[in-house]
Amino acid sequence: MIKVGIIGVGTVGASVANILKDNADVISARAGVDIIAKSGVVKNLSKDRGVDIILSDNVDDVLNDAEIDVVVELMGGVDEPFEVVKRALESGKAVVTANKALLAYHRYELQDIAKDIAFEFEASVAGGIPIINALRDGLSANHIESIMGIMNGTCNYMMTKMTNEGVSYDAILKEAQELGYAEADPTFDVGGYDAAHKLLILASIAYGIDAKPEDILIEGIDNVRSEDIAFAKEFGYAIKLLGIAKKDANEVELRVHACLIKQEEMIAKIDGVMNAISVVGDKVGETLYYGPGAGGDATASAVVANIIDIARSGKSTPMLGFDRPMEGSQLTLKPTANIESKYYLRVNVSDKAGVLARITKIFETHNISIETMLQRPSENSSANLLISTHTATESDIQAMIDELEALDFVNARPVMIRIV
Amino acid sequence: MIKVGIIGVGTVGASVANILKDNADVISARAGVDIIAKSGVVKNLSKDRGVDIILSDNVDDVLNDAEIDVVVELMGGVDEPFEVVKRALESGKAVVTANKALLAYHRYELQDIAKDIAFEFEASVAGGIPIINALRDGLSANHIESIMGIMNGTCNYMMTKMTNEGVSYDAILKEAQELGYAEADPTFDVGGYDAAHKLLILASIAYGIDAKPEDILIEGIDNVRSEDIAFAKEFGYAIKLLGIAKKDANEVELRVHACLIKQEEMIAKIDGVMNAISVVGDKVGETLYYGPGAGGDATASAVVANIIDIARSGKSTPMLGFDRPMEGSQLTLKPTANIESKYYLRVNVSDKAGVLARITKIFETHNISIETMLQRPSENSSANLLISTHTATESDIQAMIDELEALDFVNARPVMIRIV
Numbered sequence: 001m002i003k004v005g006i007i008g009v010g011t012v013g014a015s016v017a018n019i020l021k022d023n024a025d026v027i028s029a030r031a032g033v034d035i036i037a038k039s040g041v042v043k044n045l046s047k048d049r050g051v052d053i054i055l056s057d058n059v060d061d062v063l064n065d066a067e068i069d070v071v072v073e074l075m076g077g078v079d080e081p082f083e084v085v086k087r088a089l090e091s092g093k094a095v096v097t098a099n100k101a102l103l104a105y106h107r108y109e110l111q112d113i114a115k116d117i118a119f120e121f122e123a124s125v126a127g128g129i130p131i132i133n134a135l136r137d138g139l140s141a142n143h144i145e146s147i148m149g150i151m152n153g154t155c156n157y158m159m160t161k162m163t164n165e166g167v168s169y170d171a172i173l174k175e176a177q178e179l180g181y182a183e184a185d186p187t188f189d190v191g192g193y194d195a196a197h198k199l200l201i202l203a204s205i206a207y208g209i210d211a212k213p214e215d216i217l218i219e220g221i222d223n224v225r226s227e228d229i230a231f232a233k234e235f236g237y238a239i240k241l242l243g244i245a246k247k248d249a250n251e252v253e254l255r256v257h258a259c260l261i262k263q264e265e266m267i268a269k270i271d272g273v274m275n276a277i278s279v280v281g282d283k284v285g286e287t288l289y290y291g292p293g294a295g296g297d298a299t300a301s302a303v304v305a306n307i308i309d310i311a312r313s314g315k316s317t318p319m320l321g322f323d324r325p326m327e328g329s330q331l332t333l334k335p336t337a338n339i340e341s342k343y344y345l346r347v348n349v350s351d352k353a354g355v356l357a358r359i360t361k362i363f364e365t366h367n368i369s370i371e372t373m374l375q376r377p378s379e380n381s382s383a384n385l386l387i388s389t390h391t392a393t394e395s396d397i398q399a400m401i402d403e404l405e406a407l408d409f410v411n412a413r414p415v416m417i418r419i420v
Numbered sequence: 421m422i423k424v425g426i427i428g429v430g431t432v433g434a435s436v437a438n439i440l441k442d443n444a445d446v447i448s449a450r451a452g453v454d455i456i457a458k459s460g461v462v463k464n465l466s467k468d469r470g471v472d473i474i475l476s477d478n479v480d481d482v483l484n485d486a487e488i489d490v491v492v493e494l495m496g497g498v499d500e501p502f503e504v505v506k507r508a509l510e511s512g513k514a515v516v517t518a519n520k521a522l523l524a525y526h527r528y529e530l531q532d533i534a535k536d537i538a539f540e541f542e543a544s545v546a547g548g549i550p551i552i553n554a555l556r557d558g559l560s561a562n563h564i565e566s567i568m569g570i571m572n573g574t575c576n577y578m579m580t581k582m583t584n585e586g587v588s589y590d591a592i593l594k595e596a597q598e599l600g601y602a603e604a605d606p607t608f609d610v611g612g613y614d615a616a617h618k619l620l621i622l623a624s625i626a627y628g629i630d631a632k633p634e635d636i637l638i639e640g641i642d643n644v645r646s647e648d649i650a651f652a653k654e655f656g657y658a659i660k661l662l663g664i665a666k667k668d669a670n671e672v673e674l675r676v677h678a679c680l681i682k683q684e685e686m687i688a689k690i691d692g693v694m695n696a697i698s699v700v701g702d703k704v705g706e707t708l709y710y711g712p713g714a715g716g717d718a719t720a721s722a723v724v725a726n727i728i729d730i731a732r733s734g735k736s737t738p739m740l741g742f743d744r745p746m747e748g749s750q751l752t753l754k755p756t757a758n759i760e761s762k763y764y765l766r767v768n769v770s771d772k773a774g775v776l777a778r779i780t781k782i783f784e785t786h787n788i789s790i791e792t793m794l795q796r797p798s799e800n801s802s803a804n805l806l807i808s809t810h811t812a813t814e815s816d817i818q819a820m821i822d823e824l825e826a827l828d829f830v831n832a833r834p835v836m837i838r839i840v
Contacts, residue, residue, distance in 0.1 A: 025748070028744075029628070030742055128703075128707060130553075133553060137728075137729060138550020138554070138725055269689055287549055287711030290709075291706060298705055301703040302561075304561030309557060309560075321450060324448075325449060326446055327449075
């Protein structure tokens with residue numbers, strides 16, 4: 001029998017305890033051994049959690065319990081769970097976590113600490129979708145060429161509603177908050193940080209890249225407005241917040257930002273709060289994984305699957321997918337400035353003579369070539385220039401945006417969305 | 421070092437040898453050990469296979485080679501590979517196969533023979549998509565409520581073309597044959613047998629159901645005509661050949677047939693030769709897996725992933741996903757006659773008075789309730805009645821079709837397509 005202790009019994013933690021009980025028949029038949037949730041740790045003991053396990057407000061009651069084989073960490077945060085997980089591993093207990101922030105910062109240290117002890121984290125990326133499993137085991141024969149994922153359901157819900165129902169950014173953000181999809185402070189979701197944590201975890205497994213959030217390009221959807229959605233629709237694009245990893249020779253670019261993506265692409269068809277991750281391997285081609293990226297039961301489904309893996313075989317795969325570096329062909333992170341893309345720009349200008357000539361001249365001096373341009377009237381006798389470009393580097397486009405912003409007839413910093 | 425012998429070096433076998441060589445850097449880094457293709461077996465030694473491994477026309481050269489750790493079986497057929505795989509396992513060699521027919525008939529015997537030796541078969545279902553991996557490991561915490569899959573790319577290509585380009589069944593079958601998607605005798609694909617083999621494999625892993633092709637409902641797309649496509653489009657459906665497994669209390673229904681499916685469903689959006697499998701778990705909800713279901717490199721990607729798994733950890737998971745039966749809640753196969761569905765019928769009738777009254781009366785006597793009916797003129801002063809029904813059992817609908825067919829003003833056996 002395998003005994004589990006759950007540190008952090010919120011929505012996901014309670015689901016883990018309840019799945020182990022509700023689905024005990026199929027779980028024990030698959031694992032070959034009974035698995036039970038023995039105890040849990042919460043901050044506030046007076047709140048009813050809807051579980052029938054022993055609850056304590058002291059992590060030592062789980063960490064020092066010699067009967068506990070697997071510790072499930074669902075505390076949230078970074079520093080405190082890092083200490084808890086470290087103690088669990090050092091005392092020989094296997095660990096399962098859904099904590100993407102912890103992994104975004106400490107996954108390589110944790111890999112060193114875990115050594116021969118199982119440390120699993122399927123639920124940390126895309127909730128119930130077994131994407132870690134797919135990337136680490138199912139696609140292991142491939143050099144991964146790219147990963148493109150809708151990894152934040154809140155942003156995808158907002159973009160879908162803006163596109164299909166013409167709702168404004170502010171109205172849909174308010175609705176998402178009321179539905180519980182977005183927090184009171186939505187920065188972590190709409191600013192792209194949540195997706196970035198997940199992307200960093202996938203980048204380790206696909207490429208062996210050790211990067212932290214501050215090393216990569218992270219933008220959100222907070223600049224996207226109805227005008228941009230209208231432009232996208234007119235030219236056959238959807239707008240999505242994507243996490244992107246892309247291999248280019250011996251470098252890998254990692255970035256999270258809003259994207260214009262052709263409507264025919266599978267990933268462009270994913271609507272609402274769902275997540276989907278497209279992975280291109282050099283041998284398999286494109287595969288795509290779709291499902292619920294959040295929610296107590298969906299996330300707990302992935303946590304329990306990891307516990308079953310551990311019950312079946314202990315540690316069977318290198319935690320981050322690589323047993324050792326690739327000799328002579330180890331990949332490195334591409335500097336953000338060198339990332340290439342096509343771009344869409346929205347430039348709000350005072351509607352007077354000579355403006356267009358000045359703007360196009362600035363594009364020319366930065367060596368950025370325009371593909372399409374629309375001029376649309378806007379408020380207060382201003383106009384919006386909606387421009388798509390050919391491929392340019394991040395450093396060139398940013399320098400040009402700085403120069404455009406400084407012009408007296410440009411009314412606000414131009415909004416830029418990358419085209420994939 | 422792990423040494424591999426490949427029995428059957430056709431397109432997939434050659435890809436396995438070449439991936440092990442081309443991607444040796446990433447494969448050895450992930451596996452923690454070098455993996456090389458040592459030798460292969462072919463029927464015709466004079467044909468160039470484009471591989472640099474030792475070739476022989478005698479299986480003993482691989483099976484009796486003490487250096488070979490993993491045998492890859494890619495011979496095709498059932499009886500001969502069964503003997504070869506048995507010999508390999510009995511001599512302690514791990515086995516990887518892509519042979520769905522072998523597994524459709526012999527998977528439980530092979531599980532008994534394999535015992536503690538790894539026997540893997542990711543490539544047998546949906547080519548490069550790691551669906552076995554997802555179902556056996558990633559979703560192991562769930563009771564699986566249903567599986568619905570596009571498991572045959574040839575049929576999906578044909579249905580897509582008929583829908584999007586108005587091509588006739590006969591013309592598109594000819595084109596699929598010319599493109600190499602369909603065989604000269606296309607029965608195995610368009611008759612649903614290929615998809616059925618794959619469904620049976622998934623049914624074992626999801627439900628522990630031991631069934632053979634002759635036990636389940638198998639139909640193909642060979643009755644689908646342009647009139648049916650037109651009806652589907654008019655009422656918001658796509659037509660797809662699906663493999664379906666569905667749990668209903670302690671029974672599981674297994675069936676392969678053409679389906680009318682609502683265009684909004686993710687699985688209805690999968691076009692062309694691609695495969696996709698939707699799995700609904702009681703806890704995770706719906707997840708979907710999309711990718712190439714055939715092709716040398718895509719299939720070999722899955723074969724090599726299995727070899728890497730074996731190199732990493734030997735046998736880490738029960739071959740068919742269950743270590744033991746579910747006590748007291750083992751599932752059984754639902755008899756085909758009891759399967760319930762909604763149905764679409766196309767009845768070609770002589771266009772004369774009283775026909776409609778007679779037909780609707782027969783529906784009534786079989787207790788089958790009509791949802792929509794269209795009458796469309798057809799050739800030779802006949803008419804097509806296009807009818808959708810409410811839910812009825814397979815036995816009732818078949819009895820009614822028999823009765824309709826016997827009527828003198830019904831010109832051919834009515835065509836039936838199930839609605840999901």
